[in-house]
Amino acid sequence: MSRSYHTAIIGGGPAGLSAAGRAAAYDREAGVAEPSYVLLEGHSTFAKTIQKYQKGKHVMAEPGFLNLRSPMPFEAGRREDILGAWQERLQGEGIHIRYNAEVADISGTQGDFLIRLAGGEELYAENVVLSIGTQGNPRTLGVDGDAESEFVLYTLDDADAYRGESIVVVGAGDAAIENAIALAKQNRVTIVNRRGEFSRAKDGNLSAILAAINDPDIPLSCLYESHVAGLELPGDEGEGALLLKTPSGETRVACHRIIARLGTIPPRKFVESCGIKISSPHLDAVPEVDRKYQSNVPGLYVIGALGGYPLIKQAMNQGYEVVDFIHGRETRPADYELLASQFAGLPYAMDPEDVLDLYQQRVPMFRRMNPLAFRELIIESRILFSEEGASVPGSTRERETVHVPADYTLYRNGEYSSSFYTLVEGSVQLQLEQDGPWHTLSPGQFFGEMSLISGRPREGSAIVKRDSILIETPRRIMVKVMNSNEEIREGIDRVFIMRALLAAFRTGIPLDELGEIAAGITPKTFEAGDLIYREGEQGEELHLIRRGRVALSKGGDGSVVNQLHSGELVGQMALMGAPTRRETASAAVRTETLPIRQPEFLRLVGQSGDYLPVLQQRLSDNLLQINAMASRSEAARTVNFLMQEGMGEATNALLIDESLCIGCDNCERACAETHGGISRLNRREGASHNQWHVATTCRHCELPHCMKDCPTDAIRRSADGEVFITDACIGCGNCETHCPYDAISLRYPAAKKPGLLSWLLFGAGDGPGDVHSASPADANSRKTAVKCDACRDLPGGHACVRACPTGAAIRLGPDRFTELVSVL
Amino acid sequence: MLPNIVSYARFRYLWLALLLIAASMALYFSQATDGAQPRNGGTWQGYTLGTLGALLIVWLSLLGVRKRSYRSAMGRVQGWTSAHVYLGLALLVVATLHCALQFGLNVHTLAYVLMCLVVLSGIYGLYVYLALPGSLAANNAGRDIAASSRELEDIDRQISRLAARGDADLSAVVDSALELTRLGGTTWTVLRGRDRSRVRVGSTAVDNRDQSAVIAHLASRVPRASRRREAELLNELLDMFGRRQVLLRRLRRDARLRGLMQIWLFFHIPLTVALLFALVVHVLSVFIYW
Known part of the structure; x- marks a missing residue:
């Protein structure tokens, strides 16, 4: 007979544990003998993701502003201590957790959900809480006996734990390759590849696995085009076997162990199979839930990372709150105080929850947002209030209303900032480009979307008038909102396109007509290297660059004659009487453009009036530039090299003139000595062409890859454009993975350097200018991410450049490349 | 193409060095050659040139300190190197005018000889810094x-x-x-x-x-x-x-x-240290036997 529960919690991570703990408290209160809830964990242990962290890893308790509200303990500390405390509480409270209980599907409605487990067992529950995280379950072999065991493993923690065995590794991705190579040091390894080649692997892994397969000294062989047909579990002699279908028939491979690395099944499919809607096709999209974490399926709740809250503390709070909500208790969310403090400086006598509702109604774009996401947006934003007589804000505390004087400049032309502003009361004066005309915005409108999307410095300035209230939202929150809500994305896109057209053509066209043109334009995306158009083609459209950088080349030998950034026009000659493309345009980095065809173009420029001569002048400057570069092929090839190295998205990159560099490494030493003993640049590594060497260090990209996924928002960009990491870093390593240029590394803080004498006489520690050794200074230190901050705190500027005795090091962005190669 | 240490700031320090040399020459030739004393380091002009030379030596040897003051906002090290090169060359003239070619087997001449060796090794250093980086890059052909x-x-x-x-x-x-x-x-x-x-x-x-x-x-x-x-x-x-x-x-x-x-620095630096010692002895002995 199958059991029935009041609440079933699926997924035993921090959110699920916290929810189960809270449910247990309700049971205690009610004095029931049998638990009214069950916590179902698909794995053999709780908090699988944290268990997989490396040994001794320091786990942070971000965000610091939020208090923990959970029956489970949690504070920053070593992974082992945190897991130990949870284990203790699990047993102490007698939490009803079932391990190895993977849920296959959920059906039914509130009050009568049917949960089927992978083993076939069925459970009933009135309410279901999904807290399965985003890691997903490993893809299994799909044959009898493939459950995780000593014989079949889906992860490999420590390759050195196995010696002298025959091991089969199934899979052809990076994980499989890395495992196979590591295991082959002490074992006989067979790697099974479903295809005829290792096409999914990174270049480094690809060459490593091919070298290992072809090396007769390494006991590693490969079976290509082989499919798993079955397996034989090991008998008494300890050897089992994997049965394979190969091109030459069925084969039996005897082995001690099978390691299957077939990737993971993202939870999205499972979530959708439960009837939960995810409105955006975007990969990062999260299910929509209401203020009580309830999804569109009544009685089905979504909390934790799966709902878009990746931090442990947030997830634990939600676990506590969701159980309260299920039991009908109107708990004030843990962040209520934060919300109150955000609105405290506003001239209202209203409950913060009501202000929240009011604001959501006032801004058309936010009306359709789910209330929980809007709440998070407000908590993560700054609320600005302009008053006559207020002083210019200094460094304000977080989550407090920021008072600014009337006519305060929110941002200036050329400043690096990418936050997004929404006006809820009053008015704002807005420019769309430097020295351009001023536009007046009214409540409900937003601005700042140009830099949000392109990552380029602000074009034009914005000034807030008196008695206005603004929401200033950081880029990462807006990106999250746009990724999970198609309507908001489209709304912002439409306004972006209209304003981009206004700025590019200064057209006097009426707004409704402009809106009509904008609605007909679909942005196009080009990956790095993609062709936008080819020399000699007949062109029908021009491109207004929206983000990224476009390289123009001529003659097919890869000579870059010009490169253009967002806000600039490419290929307009085709619409101005010369349809044959005279150069090839390709995306230097991931680029988005707005293609504009002739009729729209004519309508736009037809109303440009006085601005037409400016547009014409720009075009002829452009042609001059192309002509000049085309005659200097060496210079054009150098620019091409720089583009190949991804410099198209740089704003401040370190280049070294090898005809001047004497290799003294004073640049690295200067960097280390001014940055806590750890150099953030590697002079030797990196590619060179002619005399130019691209050193391995941060280029401060237009849209920094590293900022994409920082759970604590520790990576920031200053108004001058420097991208830097704050103390909030928890050392998760996301940024290191995302950086395509190896500019970020995780390091222990350097030990304090000894005095000159004790170093000189007793050899203590690292000497002056010595490179810091990689081991931790003391047992409590933890690794955090380090990268170049462009010496934003040094009065003299870049230490690397200033310390170069021969002037070989310079820092610059692509806008100065032409100048750089001008004498070649 | 970036300016190297010779062309730094449009040869700013070349002009400074030429100015210094011209001033030293003027000072030297303003010495009266009539009567008992020939032109030498003992006249007020001689002392001025000597003081100038000593100050130059001390300043030139401070390049090593500046190079390691990584937080310093006092100009770029490249500027210092450029000035070091030109003023170092000018020193050769200043010191020669100071001693007025009066040589002997004594500590004074030792200081002069050491200074010449330091400057000569420096000239060689300048040559390798200008000539070799290009060959090094060409040898590596774009790879590290x-x-x-x-x-x-x-x-x-x-x-x-x-x-x-x-x-x-x-x-x-x-x-x-x-x-x-x-x-x-x-x-x-x-x-x-x-x-x-x-x-x-x-x-x-x-x-x-x-x-x-x-x-x-x-x-x-x-x-x-x-x-x-x-x-x-x-x-x-x-x-x-x-x-x-x-x-x-x-x-x-x-x-x-x-x-x-790198090798030339193994001569340039120790010779500089030796020069500084010889210079101290030279100055002290001049004052003691005055």
Whole structure:
């Protein structure tokens, strides 16, 4: 007979544990003998993701502003201590957790959900809480006996734990390759590849696995085009076997162990199979839930990372709150105080929850947002209030209303900032480009979307008038909102396109007509290297660059004659009487453009009036530039090299003139000595062409890859454009993975350097200018991410450049490349 | 193209140095040559030139301090180096005018000689700093030298694997060529770019400079190969040693050029320290015996 529960919690991570703990408290209160809830964990242990962290890893308790509200303990500390405390509480409270209980599907409605487990067992529950995280379950072999065991493993923690065995590794991705190579040091390894080649692997892994397969000294062989047909579990002699279908028939491979690395099944499919809607096709999209974490399926709740809250503390709070909500208790969310403090400086006598509702109604774009996401947006934003007589804000505390004087400049032309502003009361004066005309915005409108999307410095300035209230939202929150809500994305896109057209053509066209043109334009995306158009083609459209950088080349030998950034026009000659493309345009980095065809173009420029001569002048400057570069092929090839190295998205990159560099490494030493003993640049590594060497260090990209996924928002960009990491870093390593240029590394803080004498006489520690050794200074230190901050705190500027005795090091962005190669 | 230490700031320090030289000359020739005293360091003009020279020496030796003051906002090190070069050259004139070519076997002349040696080593340093970085970059041909080292290791592994397929004699020769390849060595060997590699053919180890002996040996065996497989193997080895030869040349030249860019400092700096001591003795003795 199958059991029935009041609440079933699926997924035993921090959110699920916290929810189960809270449910247990309700049971205690009610004095029931049998638990009214069950916590179902698909794995053999709780908090699988944290268990997989490396040994001794320091786990942070971000965000610091939020208090923990959970029956489970949690504070920053070593992974082992945190897991130990949870284990203790699990047993102490007698939490009803079932391990190895993977849920296959959920059906039914509130009050009568049917949960089927992978083993076939069925459970009933009135309410279901999904807290399965985003890691997903490993893809299994799909044959009898493939459950995780000593014989079949889906992860490999420590390759050195196995010696002298025959091991089969199934899979052809990076994980499989890395495992196979590591295991082959002490074992006989067979790697099974479903295809005829290792096409999914990174270049480094690809060459490593091919070298290992072809090396007769390494006991590693490969079976290509082989499919798993079955397996034989090991008998008494300890050897089992994997049965394979190969091109030459069925084969039996005897082995001690099978390691299957077939990737993971993202939870999205499972979530959708439960009837939960995810409105955006975007990969990062999260299910929509209401203020009580309830999804569109009544009685089905979504909390934790799966709902878009990746931090442990947030997830634990939600676990506590969701159980309260299920039991009908109107708990004030843990962040209520934060919300109150955000609105405290506003001239209202209203409950913060009501202000929240009011604001959501006032801004058309936010009306359709789910209330929980809007709440998070407000908590993560700054609320600005302009008053006559207020002083210019200094460094304000977080989550407090920021008072600014009337006519305060929110941002200036050329400043690096990418936050997004929404006006809820009053008015704002807005420019769309430097020295351009001023536009007046009214409540409900937003601005700042140009830099949000392109990552380029602000074009034009914005000034807030008196008695206005603004929401200033950081880029990462807006990106999250746009990724999970198609309507908001489209709304912002439409306004972006209209304003981009206004700025590019200064057209006097009426707004409704402009809106009509904008609605007909679909942005196009080009990956790095993609062709936008080819020399000699007949062109029908021009491109207004929206983000990224476009390289123009001529003659097919890869000579870059010009490169253009967002806000600039490419290929307009085709619409101005010369349809044959005279150069090839390709995306230097991931680029988005707005293609504009002739009729729209004519309508736009037809109303440009006085601005037409400016547009014409720009075009002829452009042609001059192309002509000049085309005659200097060496210079054009150098620019091409720089583009190949991804410099198209740089704003401040370190280049070294090898005809001047004497290799003294004073640049690295200067960097280390001014940055806590750890150099953030590697002079030797990196590619060179002619005399130019691209050193391995941060280029401060237009849209920094590293900022994409920082759970604590520790990576920031200053108004001058420097991208830097704050103390909030928890050392998760996301940024290191995302950086395509190896500019970020995780390091222990350097030990304090000894005095000159004790170093000189007793050899203590690292000497002056010595490179810091990689081991931790003391047992409590933890690794955090380090990268170049462009010496934003040094009065003299870049230490690397200033310390170069021969002037070989310079820092610059692509806008100065032409100048750089001008004498070649 | 970026300005180098000579052309830094449009030759700003060249002009400063020329100005200094002109002023020193004027001072020197303003000394009265009539009567008892010839032009020398003892007149007020002589003392002025001497003080100027001493201050220059102290300032010039402070480059080492500035270079290590990584937080300093006092201009770029490149500017300091440029000024160091020009003012160092000017010092030669200032000091010569100060001593008015009066030499003897004493500590004063010792200081002068040391100063000349420091300046001469500096001139050599300037030459290598200007001339060698370009050759170094050209030698590395757009790759970093670590990649070349890795490639060499890789080729060595492949060669020894190939050699194991040949007969005992062939593999002995090839293995000894790998084993007896010398890269690096004493400073002198590195700076001269000498190759002391050897190879054992039969029982004697012969000179294998630039891998030529082993390549010649392999080439001579090809026509004598009895089987096709052997000929193929020899050809493959020949090809590998050809690539190895190129890599070794590149690594050796890299070490040589880097060495040349550093070695002069081992003279320049100690000589500077010696000069500072001699200068102190010179100044003190002048005041004591005044």
